Amino acid sequence: MKQFLYLLLAACLFPLISPAQTAKVPIDYLQVPGPILFEQTAYHLAWSSHPTATFYKQEYIAKGDDPSRFKTMLFFDLLKSSGPVKDVVEAKVAELKKLKESNPLVNYQITVMPKTGEYLLDFLLSQVAPDGKSQSIVERNVYRYKQFSDPSGKKGILLFG
Numbered sequence: 001m002k003q004f005l006y007l008l009l010a011a012c013l014f015p016l017i018s019p020a021q022t023a024k025v026p027i028d029y030l031q032v033p034g035p036i037l038f039e040q041t042a043y044h045l046a047w048s049s050h051p052t053a054t055f056y057k058q059e060y061i062a063k064g065d066d067p068s069r070f071k072t073m074l075f076f077d078l079l080k081s082s083g084p085v086k087d088v089v090e091a092k093v094a095e096l097k098k099l100k101e102s103n104p105l106v107n108y109q110i111t112v113m114p115k116t117g118e119y120l121l122d123f124l125l126s127q128v129a130p131d132g133k134s135q136s137i138v139e140r141n142v143y144r145y146k147q148f149s150d151p152s153g154k155k156g157i158l159l160f161g
Contacts, residue, residue, distance in 0.1 A: 029056045030076055036060055043074045054080040054156075077159040078148065085145045088157050089119045092143070096123055103128070105138065119145040 026048040028034070035042040043060035046067055050056050056078040061070045079088070093108065100106040108123035121143040129136035141161055148158040 026058070028058070030058055030078060032058065032076060034060070035063070036074055038074060041072070043072075046073075075159075075161050077161075078156055079159075080154060080156040082155045083157070085117060085119055085147055085157055088159075089121060089145055092121060096125075099125065105135065117147055121145070 046061045047059045060074040105126040111120040126135045127137040143161045148156040
């Protein structure tokens with residue numbers, strides 16, 4: 001269980017820096033039909049990773065966006081595990097609380113959907129500019145955590161952000 005939480009925490013630890021900046025052709029590990037249409041914008045697979053046997057990550061940006069300076073992104077993370085969704089959400093909240101100690105702009109709100117067991121985590125992050133006096137990036141994230149079962153019955157946690 002500890003390894004599960006550490007893996008997810010490591011995957012989410014640096015949300016302000018996106019791996020979508022690489023030029024390598026991404027692999028659609030999760031077989032998500034694309035492009036993904038969200039709020040009248042088509043998002044295309046820009047980066048993917050399968051760093052462990054139980055973790056997959058895919059990032060999508062709008063066609064024509066610069067992968068190093070995009071305005072919006074969608075992503076899917078899939079963690080193959082039978083662990084509870086609540087533990088994953090609590091790990092992310094613990095990370096946000098730690099960040100808030102040195103960054104007062106960090107803020108979050110959790111919404112629990114009891115009927116589906118899903119969690120919605122809406123949060124703000126920022127990055128201080130090199131001068132130390134202003135914010136160079138302010139980022140709003142909305143993460144939807146959901147229990148997942150593949151066609152063979154293997155369980156996991158799906159994160160859509």
